[in-house]
Amino acid sequence: MGSNNIQAVKGMNDLLPSESPVWQYLESTVIDILQSYGYQEIRFPILEKTALFKRGIGEVTDIVEKEMYTFTDKGGVNKSGESLTMRPEGTASCVRACEQNKLLFDRANQVQKLWYTGPMFRHERPQKGRLRQFHQIGVETFGLEGPDVDVELLLITAKLWKELGIDNVVELQINTLGTKESRANYRTALVEFLNQHRGALDEDSVSRIDRNPLRVLDSKNADTQTILNDAPTLMDYLDDESEAHFSQLKSLLDSQGIAYTINPRLVRGLDYYGKTVFEWVTTKLGAQGTICAGGRYDGLVEELGGKPTPAVGFAMGIERLILLIQELNVVPKDIFRSADVYLVVAGDVQEKAFQISEHIRSSLPYIRLQMHCGGGSFKSQMKKADKSGAEIALILGENEAEEGVVSVKYLREDKQQHSVKFDEIINTLS
RNA sequence: GUGGCCGUGGCGAAAUUGGUUAACGCUUCUGGUUGUGAGCCAGACCAUUAUGGGUUCGAGUCCCAUCGGUCACCCCA
Numbered sequence: 001m002g003s004n005n006i007q008a009v010k011g012m013n014d015l016l017p018s019e020s021p022v023w024q025y026l027e028s029t030v031i032d033i034l035q036s037y038g039y040q041e042i043r044f045p046i047l048e049k050t051a052l053f054k055r056g057i058g059e060v061t062d063i064v065e066k067e068m069y070t071f072t073d074k075g076g077v078n079k080s081g082e083s084l085t086m087r088p089e090g091t092a093s094c095v096r097a098c099e100q101n102k103l104l105f106d107r108a109n110q111v112q113k114l115w116y117t118g119p120m121f122r123h124e125r126p127q128k129g130r131l132r133q134f135h136q137i138g139v140e141t142f143g144l145e146g147p148d149v150d151v152e153l154l155l156i157t158a159k160l161w162k163e164l165g166i167d168n169v170v171e172l173q174i175n176t177l178g179t180k181e182s183r184a185n186y187r188t189a190l191v192e193f194l195n196q197h198r199g200a201l202d203e204d205s206v207s208r209i210d211r212n213p214l215r216v217l218d219s220k221n222a223d224t225q226t227i228l229n230d231a232p233t234l235m236d237y238l239d240d241e242s243e244a245h246f247s248q249l250k251s252l253l254d255s256q257g258i259a260y261t262i263n264p265r266l267v268r269g270l271d272y273y274g275k276t277v278f279e280w281v282t283t284k285l286g287a288q289g290t291i292c293a294g295g296r297y298d299g300l301v302e303e304l305g306g307k308p309t310p311a312v313g314f315a316m317g318i319e320r321l322i323l324l325i326q327e328l329n330v331v332p333k334d335i336f337r338s339a340d341v342y343l344v345v346a347g348d349v350q351e352k353a354f355q356i357s358e359h360i361r362s363s364l365p366y367i368r369l370q371m372h373c374g375g376g377s378f379k380s381q382m383k384k385a386d387k388s389g390a391e392i393a394l395i396l397g398e399n400e401a402e403e404g405v406v407s408v409k410y411l412r413e414d415k416q417q418h419s420v421k422f423d424e425i426i427n428t429l430s
Numbered sequence: 431g432u433g434g435c436c437g438u439g440g441c442g443a444a445a446u447u448g449g450u451u452a453a454c455g456c457u458u459c460u461g462g463u464u465g466u467g468a469g470c471c472a473g474a475c476c477a478u479u480a481u482g483g484g485u486u487c488g489a490g491u492c493c494c495a496u497c498g499g500u501c502a503c504c505c506c507a
Contacts, residue, residue, distance in 0.1 A: 007497090007498075010498080010499095061505095062504080062505055062506085063505080063506080066431080066505095067505075067506090089506095089507085120507080122505085122506080122507095124431095124504085124505065124506080125431075125432090125503095125504085125505095126499090126500085127500075127501060127502070127503095128500080128501065128502095129506095129507080130505085130506075130507085134506095134507065135507090136507055137507095138507095204504080220503085220504085268506090269505070269506060270506095279507095286501075286502085287501080287502065287503085287504095288505095288506075288507080290506065290507060291507070292507070293506080293507065294507095314507095315507055316507065317506085317507030318507085319507080320507060321507090344466085344467090346466090377459090377460085378466065378467095379460095379466080379467080380458090380459080381467090382466065382467040382468090383467065383468090384467095385467065386467050386468065393466095393467070395466075397466090407466085409466080409467075411467065411468085417465090417466090
């Protein structure tokens with residue numbers, strides 16, 4: 001609070017012990033599902049060369065133009081420092097890591113199904129569901145070109161929402177951006193249209209006409225949207241390949257009972273997307289309603305120097321998901337328990353206490369046993385035992401120690417307290 | 431980057447249209463009682479009211495600046 005104290009960087013939060021169980025719950029739920037589909041974890045650095053993101057995400061995207069944490073590295077003796085940036089998203093790094101480690105070259109390894117998690121950095125103005133350091137769980141697949149993979153990813157997410165208990169408040173929006181060729185054709189038609197209406201568009205949209213015209217489509221400006229009603233639509237410019245991919249996608253989704261709405265204005269802010277794009281959105285989170293988004297990016301690997309490799313992926317925002325499950329009150333309560341058993345130590349019996357607690361921990365490795373070195377009064381220890389969520393309090397006082405027993409007190413159920421001998425503790429607890 | 435709102439002890443939250451020792455609840459701690467936790471009772475600790483200036487006899491209450499938070503635009507997970 002004092003102004004002399006050094007505070008965290010704006011938009012970068014600490015995760016406190018009271019919150020961390022929720023994160024662990026969410027992360028393990030997601031990871032379990034991903035692993036049940038055979039996806040494997042990959043980890044890569046938070047810092048990459050700036051050029052990776054410029055080339056991967058696109059020079060004229062907002063992320064690259066104004067939101068990256070970029071700095072110059074210390075230079076070596078003979079070279080000036082190079083530009084580094086803290087990753088604003090995971091896909092470019094993931095592709096780079098796969099390329100560099102030959103995960104996509106060897107024939108046996110051409111197909112990859114990967115996931116990763118970690119912090120991402122974007123210099124935006126913080127608000128609800130938007131931070132400067134935020135966390136994503138990303139999923140990427142490489143080497144699979146059919147729409148069935150797109151569907152698998154959507155199935156994974158749908159299953160996850162159900163598992164988390166938020167499936168009734170999220171909606172799937174899908175769209176297709178078509179192949180590079182059909183997108184290029186559409187782009188010229190769109191630019192022509194936009195130029196005709198240049199005077200009536202909002203400022204942001206005008207500036208995008210030449211730089212990133214597709215982005216005009218999801219402008220929130222009402223007037224612009226009205227004009228857009230008459231704009232050429234991408235659907236009319238799809239080539240056979242794009243169309244086939246999209247219609248297969250839709251019928252597979254139908255067959256799997258995944259509901260979706262087609263949003264022709266859904267274009268996504270990163271340059272690498274093509275064909276399938278999708279977003280899971282909710283209205284429960286205010287302005288930041290997208291909890292998960294992704295799509296196909298068949299051209300990116302090649303763009304970054306690899307051989308042509310089809311790819312699809314998505315990322316979900318951990319903070320937003322947590323906001324959502326908290327908002328909906330679907331966070332399981334028992335995740336906050338930090339102990340199963342609490343050893344209350346009263347009097348000068350520390351040695352015995354360690355002997356017992358270590359014995360229990362090594363005999364029953366899955367039991368969470370808490371005890372407070374440094375003690376506190378008997379009363380306060382009992383309170384801590386209660387707050388920890390433990391079901392059993394083991395009480396070791398000087399009397400007990402002398403008799404070679406501990407008292408077993410049941411905190412949650414109405415069972416008689418009783419004493420057990422030291423060598424019978426394990427039997428009692430298991 | 432732009433705009434609105436906000437900033438009182440660990441948390442929540444009072445303070446008559448500026449008036450002088452800054453309520454109260456929760457948490458924490460101590461003691462009592464209950465069966466050693468929960469419950470109940472009593473008591474205790476913790477605030478130069480974000481920071482720095484200014485106006486005033488007097489400011490938590492008004493003004494300015496800074497910092498921080500928040501929501502929205504924008505952008506996106």
